[in-house]
Amino acid sequence: MNELSVLEGIRREMEALPGHLGFYYKNLVTGTEFGVGEEEIYGAASIIKFPLFLHILAECHMGNMSLDDRLVTEESDKVPSCGALNMFTGAVETDIRTMCRLMICISDNTATNRLIRHCGLDAIEQGFCQMGLEKTKIRRLLFDAAASAKGIYNAISPKELGLLLEKLYRGEFVNKEVSDYAIQVLTEQQIGHKLGGKLGEDVLIAHKTGEDSNLSNDIGIVYADKPFVVCFTGHKTDVYRWEDLMRRGTYDLYQVNAEKG
Numbered sequence: 001m002n003e004l005s006v007l008e009g010i011r012r013e014m015e016a017l018p019g020h021l022g023f024y025y026k027n028l029v030t031g032t033e034f035g036v037g038e039e040e041i042y043g044a045a046s047i048i049k050f051p052l053f054l055h056i057l058a059e060c061h062m063g064n065m066s067l068d069d070r071l072v073t074e075e076s077d078k079v080p081s082c083g084a085l086n087m088f089t090g091a092v093e094t095d096i097r098t099m100c101r102l103m104i105c106i107s108d109n110t111a112t113n114r115l116i117r118h119c120g121l122d123a124i125e126q127g128f129c130q131m132g133l134e135k136t137k138i139r140r141l142l143f144d145a146a147a148s149a150k151g152i153y154n155a156i157s158p159k160e161l162g163l164l165l166e167k168l169y170r171g172e173f174v175n176k177e178v179s180d181y182a183i184q185v186l187t188e189q190q191i192g193h194k195l196g197g198k199l200g201e202d203v204l205i206a207h208k209t210g211e212d213s214n215l216s217n218d219i220g221i222v223y224a225d226k227p228f229v230v231c232f233t234g235h236k237t238d239v240y241r242w243e244d245l246m247r248r249g250t251y252d253l254y255q256v257n258a259e260k261g
Contacts, residue, residue, distance in 0.1 A: 006252045007034040013245050019237030024158035029226040041135050042233040044154040045210030046107045047217045053100050055127040061174050065218035067097035075116050078145040083108030105188045113141045136160050158231040161219050165229045197247035211221035
């Protein structure tokens with residue numbers, strides 16, 4: 001088994017699955033790149049929280065806000081599904097640092113919406129452009145039924161996000177301190193059944209997941225002997241089979257990149 005045979009195997013399995021599927025891989029030591037639909041646009045689900053987190057870190061670095069700033073989340077701000085804030089009774093006051101950790105580590109939707117409102121959609125769009133993101137967009141809040149009914153959705157593109165992950169790895173997003181902090185938070189991700197599902201907890205992965213109806217994504221840096229970036233994005237697919245491919249594909253890529261020499 002070698003790197004190319006694993007990558008071609010992932011491609012073949014993707015071709016046998018239904019739906020709109022994307023894949024991007026980059027070996028951070030050798031520079032080897034491989035993709036399937038890697039420059040196309042996909043439904044974001046919670047992956048959109050990753051570039052939002054980086055936008056906030058950049059804004060804090062520029063002095064436009066601080067991770068220590070405190071925000072109040074009202075009862076009316078709370079939305080369903082993943083997270084902790086909607087479990088509290090009444091209004092909750094937290095700092096932006098905590099909101100970001102909730103958003104990334106347990107994919108808190110209420111924290112995400114509160115941060116989007118605090119930053120503003122126009123400023124986020126500007127910030128994404130400054131990060132080099134042309135196809136990855138936040139166009140609406142999460143669980144905004146009215147916007148969804150109009151066909152307004154948040155979008156991601158695997159290669160764009162893969163290159164952003166590479167910047168973090170190389171300490172080139174803002175600076176090394178900011179990049180390292182972002183990686184630290186991403187390694188605390190609590191939803192680990194996709195990229196890490198077969199590798200287990202002993203392998204360090206800095207990543208963010210996303211899921212919705214018939215949609216499953218996971219993007220991250222896998223710290224093998226030769227670390228690599230891997231991004232899986234899939235919509236209107238068989239989620240069980242797609243996530244199984246994520247687990248096995250990431251495991252096999254780890255194995256070939258764990259071979260020293």
